[in-house]
Amino acid sequence: xxxxxxxxxxxxxxxxxxQQDDPEKLAVFEARIARGEKIEPGDWMPAExxxxxxxxxxxxxxxxxxxxxxxxxxITRAPGFKRKLALIAKxxxxxxxxxxxxxxxxxLGKSRETMINDLLSGKSKYSNVFNYPAKTWADVAVIxxxxxxxxxxxxxxxxxxxxxxxxRALERICYEESFHLKQGHDAFIELATGTPAQRTxxxxxxxxxxxxxxxxxxxxxxxxxxxxxxMQWKVKMASNDDMxxxxxxxxxxxxxxxxxxxxxxxxxxxxxxxxWEYTDPDWNEFFKVINGGxxxxxxxxxxxxxxxxxxxxxxxxxxxxxxxKAFPVA
Amino acid sequence: xxxDSLDPRVNRLKLGNAGEAxxxxxxxxxxxxxxxxxxxxxxxxxxxxxVHAPNRELALIFxxxxxxxxxxxxxxxxxxxxxxxxxxxxxxxxxANNAEKNYRDASGFKVMEKINKYKQSKK
Numbered sequence: 012x013x014x015x016x017x018x019x020x021x022x023x024x025x026x027x028x029x030q031q032d033d034p035e036k037l038a039v040f041e042a043r044i045a046r047g048e049k050i051e052p053g054d055w056m057p058a059e060x061x062x063x064x065x066x067x068x069x070x071x072x073x074x075x076x077x078x079x080x081x082x083x084x085x086i087t088r089a090p091g092f093k094r095k096l097a098l099i100a101k102x103x104x105x106x107x108x109x110x111x112x113x114x115x116x117x118x119l120g121k122s123r124e125t126m127i128n129d130l131l132s133g134k135s136k137y138s139n140v141f142n143y144p145a146k147t148w149a150d151v152a153v154i155x156x157x158x159x160x161x162x163x164x165x166x167x168x169x170x171x172x173x174x175x176x177x178x179r180a181l182e183r184i185c186y187e188e189s190f191h192l193k194q195g196h197d198a199f200i201e202l203a204t205g206t207p208a209q210r211t212x213x214x215x216x217x218x219x220x221x222x223x224x225x226x227x228x229x230x231x232x233x234x235x236x237x238x239x240x241x242m243q244w245k246v247k248m249a250s251n252d253d254m255x256x257x258x259x260x261x262x263x264x265x266x267x268x269x270x271x272x273x274x275x276x277x278x279x280x281x282x283x284x285x286x287w288e289y290t291d292p293d294w295n296e297f298f299k300v301i302n303g304g305x306x307x308x309x310x311x312x313x314x315x316x317x318x319x320x321x322x323x324x325x326x327x328x329x330x331x332x333x334x335x336k337a338f339p340v341a
Numbered sequence: 342x343x344x345d346s347l348d349p350r351v352n353r354l355k356l357g358n359a360g361e362a363x364x365x366x367x368x369x370x371x372x373x374x375x376x377x378x379x380x381x382x383x384x385x386x387x388x389x390x391x392v393h394a395p396n397r398e399l400a401l402i403f404x405x406x407x408x409x410x411x412x413x414x415x416x417x418x419x420x421x422x423x424x425x426x427x428x429x430x431x432x433x434x435x436x437a438n439n440a441e442k443n444y445r446d447a448s449g450f451k452v453m454e455k456i457n458k459y460k461q462s463k464k
Contacts, residue, residue: 053430084348107407114373114391123370123393131363144347180390187411310346313356316363326369329395337423339373339391 032057044245049175052118052341063246065119066135068177072112073130073137077311079105081145082154090148097194101155104187111183115176117338131316139297140223142305149202149209149216155195157220157262161227163188164258173245176341203269210271217266218274225275225292228255234294259287374400375425377418378408386418397421 036055043050050056079102086102089095113123129135140158145151163185170181202213229251232238241247249257260280266273277290300308346352371393377386389408394400400419409417428435443449 051430053427055431084351087350103410107410110392110407111390114393117373122367124365124367127365127370131365146347183390310351310356314351314354316361317354317356319363319365323365323369326371326395329399330368330371331395332368334372335421335423336368336372337421337425340375340422340425340427341388 032059041243044173044243048173049178050173051175052338057244059240060244060246061119063241063244064174064177065116065121067246068112068116068119068174069121069126069129070136070138072109072116072126073135074141075105075109075112076130077137077141077315079109080311080314081141081143081307082151084145085148085151088148089151094198098151101191101194104191108180108184108187111180112177114339115174115180118176118341120338122338127319131312131319133303133312136301137311139226139300139305140220141311142300142308143220143223144307146219147212147216148198149212150220152195152198152202152213153216153220155191156199157195157224158227159188159191159195160262161224161258163192164254164261165228168248168254171245172248176339179341200269203271214271217271221274222292222296225255225289226294226297228252228258230294230297231291256287259289263287371395373422374404374419375422376400376404376408377420378414379416379418380413382415386416391422392419394419 033055037057040050040054040056040060050060082098082105083102086095086098089098113126116126117123126135130137140154145154166181166185166188170178170185172178199213202209232250232252238247238250242250259278263273263278263280275290277288280287299305303309372395373391374394374397375391376389378389379386392400392403392407394403397419401417404417404419405414408414
């Protein structure tokens, strides 16, 4: 998990003017990307490319860390020893992914401490889906199956992007995600083919998660600003609507074949255009939740703050202030 | 914060006020170490990524946790990122090979032609 198509930017923020960048260097940089070459940490890069990548990778990292919380809640209550082991392993992977991504972001010059402070102060965001509660075990199955699947669609696309350290981190992440998706699918199928009570529980979880899942890839393309440059620079690899469509194409049939329903009567594939049609989810709700108004925003950040404060004495006791410091090199 | 989390462990934490600022100090997340992974005996150690650690002994332990959870591994190295010396990536053109360097390659030495010519002349 847990890259999301939608990466929060400060409202009304204008891209940094390209005039700041040396046009000759910019041309070399863009030609390199057009040839399919990777950009590495020591390379010259436009200021806006650096800023956008930090924003993207940092928020991806925060999403991994925060995303472990709703699932972590269920470790103590997982049904059976095998599911408990798998869930512990998955949650550990997510925290590991967060660290890989913080390292990739650090190669661009923002320290991990600053990123964590920006998370705690609310300045930088994480994937909106984690501001919703995991009420039952069926929620864990829906997250493990469908939200991981959505994240994989996004991450596989991003792993073909232009920034070397991010691509390398994503390759490792995608490899581990394949296990997450499989164990999520297994838990999902177990409930879907189980007792009437289990099916009811799963259907209820699907109904509650459908809107956040539709929100996952971000607002429709027509509402999204300045993504053309990001596509050219291979920071953004596919449009929000294209990724959403790819996800629907892969997973809606897998849900319907189990006799489960999705809470959108308009959802269907247009056989002529090969595109999925659906009711636009409530985007006002999306922005309300991003800006702190969701059911779990407060709890998620409070738990992170608690962890930072209560772990501080350990980190401080081990600090080596005289040590020569540097950011990761690759 | 009202005690209404679904997670009993969260409720037991008695979390503070949402408005309270918490700041992590610079250096509190320690230093960066590069990690090199050896997949099997006899193979090279390959760079796989980084960990943050206060010293190299703990960096090794974190590296094992981060990079040897699944795939085969027989050994790991760690080294402080600050101790890596590398060429400037902008200078990569200095590694370009030119045509005159074939005296360094096996393909730069052709003997069969001479051998065949010699054998021909002896017939």
